[in-house]
Amino acid sequence: QTITEEQIRAAVGPIDTAAIIENDSHDRNWLNYGLNYAETRYSQLDAITTENVGELGLEWSYDLKSRRGVQATPIVVDGVMYVTASWSVVHALDALTGAPLWVYDPEVPGEFASRGCCDVVNRGVAVYDGKVYVGAFDGYLHAIDAATGEQVWKVDTIENREMSYTVTGAPRIINGKVIIGNGGAEYGVRGYITAYDTTTGEEAWRWYTVPGDPSKPFENDAMEMAAETWDASANYWEAGGGGTVWDAMAYDPELNLLYIGTGNGSPWNQHLRSPAGGDNLFLASIVALNPDTGEYVWHYQNTPGDTWDYTSTQHIILADLEIGGEMRQVLMQAPKNGFFYVIDRTDGSFISAEPFVETTWAKAYDDSGRPIENPAARSKDEPFETVPSAYGAHNWHPMSFNPDTGLVYIPAQGVPLVQSTDPGWSLNSHQPMSTMSGMGWNLGYLFNVVAPEATPFGHLLAWDPVNQREAWRAEYVSPWNGGTLTTAGNLVFQGTADGRFIAYDATTGETLWQTPVTSGVVAAPMTWEKDGTQYVTIAVGWGGVYGLMQRATERVGPGRVFTFRVGGTAEMPRFEMSDRTELVSGVPYDRAQVEAGLATYVANCLFCHGVPGVNNGGAIPNLGYSASETLVNADVWVLEGAGIHNGMPRFDAHLSEADVQAILAFIQGTADAVRGAAQ
Numbered sequence: 001q002t003i004t005e006e007q008i009r010a011a012v013g014p015i016d017t018a019a020i021i022e023n024d025s026h027d028r029n030w031l032n033y034g035l036n037y038a039e040t041r042y043s044q045l046d047a048i049t050t051e052n053v054g055e056l057g058l059e060w061s062y063d064l065k066s067r068r069g070v071q072a073t074p075i076v077v078d079g080v081m082y083v084t085a086s087w088s089v090v091h092a093l094d095a096l097t098g099a100p101l102w103v104y105d106p107e108v109p110g111e112f113a114s115r116g117c118c119d120v121v122n123r124g125v126a127v128y129d130g131k132v133y134v135g136a137f138d139g140y141l142h143a144i145d146a147a148t149g150e151q152v153w154k155v156d157t158i159e160n161r162e163m164s165y166t167v168t169g170a171p172r173i174i175n176g177k178v179i180i181g182n183g184g185a186e187y188g189v190r191g192y193i194t195a196y197d198t199t200t201g202e203e204a205w206r207w208y209t210v211p212g213d214p215s216k217p218f219e220n221d222a223m224e225m226a227a228e229t230w231d232a233s234a235n236y237w238e239a240g241g242g243g244t245v246w247d248a249m250a251y252d253p254e255l256n257l258l259y260i261g262t263g264n265g266s267p268w269n270q271h272l273r274s275p276a277g278g279d280n281l282f283l284a285s286i287v288a289l290n291p292d293t294g295e296y297v298w299h300y301q302n303t304p305g306d307t308w309d310y311t312s313t314q315h316i317i318l319a320d321l322e323i324g325g326e327m328r329q330v331l332m333q334a335p336k337n338g339f340f341y342v343i344d345r346t347d348g349s350f351i352s353a354e355p356f357v358e359t360t361w362a363k364a365y366d367d368s369g370r371p372i373e374n375p376a377a378r379s380k381d382e383p384f385e386t387v388p389s390a391y392g393a394h395n396w397h398p399m400s401f402n403p404d405t406g407l408v409y410i411p412a413q414g415v416p417l418v419q420s421t422d423p424g425w426s427l428n429s430h431q432p433m434s435t436m437s438g439m440g441w442n443l444g445y446l447f448n449v450v451a452p453e454a455t456p457f458g459h460l461l462a463w464d465p466v467n468q469r470e471a472w473r474a475e476y477v478s479p480w481n482g483g484t485l486t487t488a489g490n491l492v493f494q495g496t497a498d499g500r501f502i503a504y505d506a507t508t509g510e511t512l513w514q515t516p517v518t519s520g521v522v523a524a525p526m527t528w529e530k531d532g533t534q535y536v537t538i539a540v541g542w543g544g545v546y547g548l549m550q551r552a553t554e555r556v557g558p559g560r561v562f563t564f565r566v567g568g569t570a571e572m573p574r575f576e577m578s579d580r581t582e583l584v585s586g587v588p589y590d591r592a593q594v595e596a597g598l599a600t601y602v603a604n605c606l607f608c609h610g611v612p613g614v615n616n617g618g619a620i621p622n623l624g625y626s627a628s629e630t631l632v633n634a635d636v637w638v639l640e641g642a643g644i645h646n647g648m649p650r651f652d653a654h655l656s657e658a659d660v661q662a663i664l665a666f667i668q669g670t671a672d673a674v675r676g677a678a679q
């Protein structure tokens, strides 16, 4: 072992809120998910510059032994690194060598995979007072001894285990309280965020984001206010209402305000959730809370009356900007809905919002901070191509803000999708054609009943938040590129869907250096210093909601951590290539069953396995490229649960052998049609 337990105790033991703030004066460590409480992901380290970044070389790489999405930003404390793989497994490493110190597996049951919309991912840990904290996918918050990897305590953050709550986000820690939200608003849950005592795990406070049953007492004044913006005629509380806090938080120590981003409605479709409309507070909002008590302070709602999965859980960055000749304390956000927001973080007042991609649901915001909507975007009768789509113009992939250039670096994208009201929807019922309803999703929308017209795209967007306009962009071959890091070396770093790690000149966007890595990248890079040397680290592992079913490189290696420095000379690991190259053939089927198979497939398989034969698959296999023997034996997988440990659910509670045959007819029929079209 390269680092002793005593050394780790000496490093992580003193980490508290003051230490996290002290790190802001040098950025040698990376102590919080977004580097600092302002979550800027701008490091003052400047040993790696536009001049020498071309000499960046690999120092070490580490195999995370995972096959699903890796979204973690590593935490580094004085040469000790903590990083998570898929299934919320925590790895402690010697940051100088990549040698493992310990591995902590929270043992998330395989059957939990289907309780989350978007892959068994985890965005990372928090460190405090000698402990490492991870919110595991199955909803338990674990405190781990930073030196030994042994569990100190574990609490259940889920208030009702009948509901499909999951945890994917990184905890944040403020003055002895570890704060964590959850996900589940595709299924039907009531969002909330909870703070626990870092020492004991005892609950300190919980704040719900949407009102519960209005016939019962409201938990607080904010819930009473929120309830006035909901129509209770459709019993919104039965599907939970949504508003999950599944990713972004930021903290301003001087104002003592915790900022959280809230998610979409449950069900998605507002006509079915709150038929008379209304803003439906606090969906799709930024909310400021007192972190000591969990009390509501103010909110700004980006998307009133959300009906498009327009979460505002995307990254929140705090900065002080000169706007109209005045220094303003702002927060910035580029949520799914395609507008870039600058909000006064002292009181939530609206400063500006402008589209950073094409938008069809609204073209602009009025001076009061409300969107000027396109009425067609809420049609009950007609399909509407929502741009951006539910995949978001920007999803959870972190952006970064460089105060030297004044630019925000956004992983921007478009994934085309047409939404139309699902006339057959009812709560928790498995309906053919109703998207993933067999898995418990409650959207109230059908997808792509007519084909979308837009084309998918992904680019790195350098955005000027003061003038609300683009400075430069770098185009990519695909959506779903990684998060960004920016540094005082005037650099921007980003990994890409097609499996590259790139450094750009932060001012001009010129590509200065790049290297291929072992798979597509979704996580954000980070940087740290030890003994006078600056390192750049990135965790790699393709996945997440888009990455489950599509990919943009044939490299399909396991999750890995890569650390680079100027002059590094380690060898890149071997590139593992996909063997899913042939469309399936020879599965016997009845042509008359294809249509029924399609309907069952859409209701059970689509958001994991993708459309058969269209792309050869992401972190989960596209069945159009399976071996025919695998499909012929599908009963074992679908009805008997042979893949349960890998997250493949068993469906025998609501699917029969005849359903499986129909699904196979759809898969083989579609593969044959794709092959025919290609000839």
Ligand SMILES: O=C(O)c1cc(C(=O)O)c2c(n1)C(=O)C(=O)c1cc(C(=O)O)[nH]c1-2
Residues within 6 Å of the ligand: 117, 118, 119, 121, 166, 167, 168, 169, 182, 183, 184, 185, 186, 244, 246, 263, 264, 309, 311, 390, 391, 392, 395, 396, 543, 544, 545, 546
């Ligand atoms: O509504 C929710 O509760 C919820 C949770 C999550 C999640 O926890 O990862 C995602 C989403 N929604 C979501 O809409 C989304 O696009 C998404 C992408 C990802 C991902 O990890 O790639 N998670 C989530």
Ligand SMILES: [Ca+2]
Residues within 6 Å of the ligand: 185, 186, 263, 264, 309, 311
């Ligand atoms: Ca969602």
